[in-house]
Structures are given as C-alpha cells and as structure tokens.
Amino acid sequence: MSGAVPVKFVAGSKVLFSVPKTLQTVSMSLPEAVSGAVLNLPELSAGDDGYRILSAPAGSVAGLLAQHPEMMIGGAQEYRRHYIDMAGTFDDYMARFSGKTRSTLRRKYRKLLKDIGSTAEFREFRTPAEMDEFRDLALPLSRRTYQAKSLDAGLPEDEASHAERRRLAQSGNVRAYLLCADGDPVSYLYLPIDQQTISYAFLGYDPAYSRLSPGTVLQLEALERLFAEQRYRYFDFTEGEGAHKAMFGTDSVECCSFLFLKRDTSNRLLLGSLAAFDSSVAAARTLAEKTGALAAARRALRA
Secondary structure (H helix, E strand, C coil), rough: EEEEEEEEEEEEEEEEEEEEEEEEEEEEHHHHHHHHHCCCCCCCCCCCEEEEEEEEEEEHHHHHHHHHHEEEEEEEEEEEEEEECCCCCHHHHHHHHHHHHHHHHHHHHHHHHHHHHHHHHEEEEEEEEHHHHHHHHHHHHHHHHHHHHHHHCCCCCCCCCCHHHHHHHHCCCCEEEEECCCCEEEEEEEEEEEEEEEEECCCEECHHHHHHHHHHHHHHHHHHHHHHCCCCCCCCCCCCCCHHHHHCCCCEEEEEEEEEEEEEEHHHCCCCHHHHHHHHHHHHHHHHHHHHHHHHHHHHHCC
C-alpha cells in the first residue's frame, strides 16, 4: 500500500529536514531474509514515486536495477540484521555468551535491583485492556527518552497505532514490558509477534536512570520470560545496526535498505542531494574522529 514517506537528511542521530515522497514500502521478514528469498515488487499505483525497500538481501541491488532500468537507487544502507535463534532454553541462550559478557549482564542486573531497591518491578502486558494501561504508563516515559527526542522513534501516540496494539493483543500477538521504580516506569519494551517471530519494535528508557542500564536489564528480563513460553523461533532486532542488538543477538544476516525511485527530474535531484549530504556528513565524521572531536560532536547533536 502506498503512503507518504519522509526522505530524511540525518546528521548523527538528528533529522535535520525531510522531503515527503509517495512510496510503497516493501519489507522482507526475518525468515525470508535468512532463507535468501527473492525480493518481489508489487505494481506501483498512479502517483507513486517508487519504493522504500527494507531488509533486502545485500546482493540484490544489481539484479533489481537490471530488471527495472526505469528506476534508480539512493540512500542505501548496508547492515547486519541481528536476531536471536530461540531454539532451546534461556539457559542455553545465556551459555552462548562469553563468560565476561555473562558476568557483565548479571552485574548490571544486580546493580539496578540494588540501587532501585524493593520498589523495582517488572510488568508484562498482553491483553487489549492491558495495552490501554501500557499506553497510559509508557507514553509519558517515551516522551522523555533519547529515542523520541533525537531519533523520532518513540512509542507511537496516534489512535491508529493504539488500535493496532489492541488488535494484536486480541489475537495474542503482542508482548509489552515495563521496568518500574517506586511505581514509575523507567524503561519500556514493545514487541509485536508474527507467527513464530517476535520483533524488537520500540525500546526506551528514562535518561535519569541511564547509569543503571535499564534498557539492557529489561531486555534480559523479557527474554527470559519469552524463552519460557517456548513459542518463538526468532527474536528479530529488525533493520539497522546497534551495540545493543549485536550484544544480545546470536546470529545475523547481511541486508540492505534503500529508496528505489522513478527516474524523473525531481527524484534525480532528491537522490543527488541526499548523496551529497551523506558524503559531507561522512567526511565531517572522519575529520572529527581524526581530531578527537567526535565525542563533542555527538553531545552537540543530542542536545
């Protein structure tokens, strides 16, 4: 289905501006990506500018261009799509980590519980009524998070998104979690389910508690509960890289996300501008790394 998609110009973690385009989003599921399934594109509708393609096999770009010479590619991002193979038990999963990593995770877990004390509470939400409660508790927290302020990736607040959460809950296809201190949420995790795959959709935490790694602790608690259900084949960390994903994942598959647009003047100008902008950001980053100014630049971008 076609819809308005912002083509974002991003520096660091900040979206400086965006240009709307009418695109069809084509996203490969994790099982498709793992199996190397062929990417099939639906027909474009009148008025569509092209496609936004997510998690295509990393080697599929050349073949797509050969099949569709009337289209062009831009904004490509190659990454490893991390996931957890959930065969076995939680203990089996933990045994895959190095002794150092297991020790680090346990230490973070113990430190958080010690510092918060007896008021620490993990809460799980599954039913439609529980999704209402989760929304009421998680949204005020989400607005304070780095994910919402800098990445525009907070928990969606619109009614359509909440209706979707309730719909998934009605069929038993969602899990949501909160870590609370003295009754107040300090971290949230929202996970929709598609058959045997549960996906990492939204995670956030209160920056006031960042020294306690609440997102890491909540992730670990949620995984132990999910393994106990013995329902899932994969935990999918979805598109993009990240230290959190790499640490918790057991496997990964090479993927590529990109824009696939019609070869018209407007799209040529857009993709040319995006390429020039991305190149300048990459050059600035390289310079910052060489001069030791990268940490200061990151602080400025997050301000």
